[in-house]
Amino acid sequence: MSTATPASPESLRDCMVDIIAATHPLTAPVEEALRSVPRHEFLPEATVEQAYADRSVTIKPNPAGGLPLSCASVPSLVADMLVWLRAEPGDSVVEIGAGTGYNAALLARLVGPEGQVVTIDIDEDVTAHARQTLKATGNGAVTVLTRDGALGAPEHDHPARMIVTVGAWDIPTAWWEQLEPGARLVVPLSWRGQARCLGLDRRGDQMVSDVVELCGFVPMLGQDGERTITIDTDGLVALHFDADQPIDTEALRGVLSRTKTQVSSGVTIRGDESFDGVWLRLTATDTATCRIAAGRAASDNGLCTPAIPSRSPALAENDSVAYLTMTRREIEGSTRWELGATGHGPDGHHLATRLCNQIHAWDRARDARPTITLYPAGTPDDKIVGGCTIDKPSVRMSITY
Known part of the structure; x- marks a missing residue:
């Protein structure tokens, strides 16, 4: 019979963050948030050990098989995306894809009591779970909306940051309208059969990348391109x-x-x-x-x-x-x-x-990453700078090395 004392959630959480920090460049605010927010409380059907492993956890399987309808993302990827988002105290943030509510809780920690976090999901079961876990963990100030994420949150003014935690194939017009110049978008975007997580700054009528990293996410409903x-x-x-x-x-x-x-x-x-x-x-x-x-x-x-x-x-x-x-x-x-x-x-x-x-x-140049510039659909060719242009319903993409 084993007499070993089971590891506490706190020690497991610290171990998870230590492992992530060893290979991922974390900012001090993101590391503090990861060490403070209890991921296991957002995953009631997972063991504590599963909650603090660096792997995704399915929260809503797909009855038809294949990719799940919703899952909790791999913690190291969550950390990367928060670093790329660059949220600051007092910021307003809109999250597309509520998941378990864990990411919204991390965002709330980053923006502080003067900031605002809105998380959106099209699935009522998902938003009900997120609303419950957020309230139970002291994050009741986070606004949870049940709607198509492509609509964004126009009633919540213009966010300084938007983060998308589902796989997008296009950048909906509503996101363009809600993200004013100076705002930042982090989004997993698919094109030509592969997906990359992009960190983009809104500059006038363009969104310009400074992050282009490999990723994989459950696809966003309604974008069947x-x-x-x-x-x-x-x-x-x-x-x-x-x-x-x-x-x-x-x-x-x-x-x-x-x-x-x-x-x-x-x-x-x-x-x-x-x-x-x-x-x-x-x-x-x-x-x-x-x-x-x-x-x-x-x-x-x-x-x-x-x-x-x-x-x-x-x-x-x-x-x-x-x-x-x-x-x-x-x-x-x-x-x-x-x-x-x-x-x-x-x-x-x-x-x-x-x-x-x-x-x-x-x-x-194996480590080279391109600059990806997004333009609204309908932008004339002579206004697009760079090489190959890829057209989607709402955006035109320029990919330049």
Whole structure:
């Protein structure tokens, strides 16, 4: 029989923050908030140990399967986003995606009694839970609204900060109207099959990024800008692309059975080394960029072998496709992985070469991050500065290295 005394919530919370602070640059106010707000009290169905592990916790499963309808985000990502938000005492903050109420409690700690926090969610069950936990933890001053987050909170004046804790595909017009010049927005935004958390400052009629980091969130309801098709006869391989892309779905059906070519880049990585920057560069340079996802059967039988089977960058154009690959190499006694591309169809080799060109561009500056500038929809081309422009219903995006 064990006689060890169970760890207290306070000690577990301090341990969680110590672990996060060791690898994430926390500001003093964010660290203090993390050490002060009892995350376990917002997660009544989780154990205390689960509440203070650096992992997400599902709070509302999806009855249809797949991604949950709502979850408590990974604490280290919560911390990063709060640092990127730069909320100060006295600020007004609007949060899109109420979750458990935990993030709103952290925000309330950051803005203090003179500030204001409004948290919004479309799901009545979620807002009821958040309202209850916030009140029980002494955060009753936080305003909880049940509505479509795309509407924002116009009745609460113009917030200094807005933070979005669900995955967005567009920046709704209402957010533009409510965020005046000088305001800041932190939002997980998806485009070309991948998602990045952006920290943006409103500057006149633009929002300009100074943070562009990889992330993943439960998608926001009502923003259905991504399209999906299968490209093999058995439905094992899918392409995911944006509504503005002129993908010829009929021409691509069966493309994996057509001429196959492989192009090597000569660029290698370690097994623990990230290469997500290749995808980001592709979105800045090639309008054919999308995402390919291969089921296990397709990967095992060699039909389609992307670098990461469930989500890898691809180029799709007319009746041809190419996708990122990763091949094991033994170099001077150590294991490396060479990045390359596999193409299918008449222009498969050309697309694979284009993809490899961006592998080389990434290799020359692996840590580089682009500046992403958002403009309201309808902004004329001559007013947009930078390279590749991506159009969404409410914004035009410019991605510049």
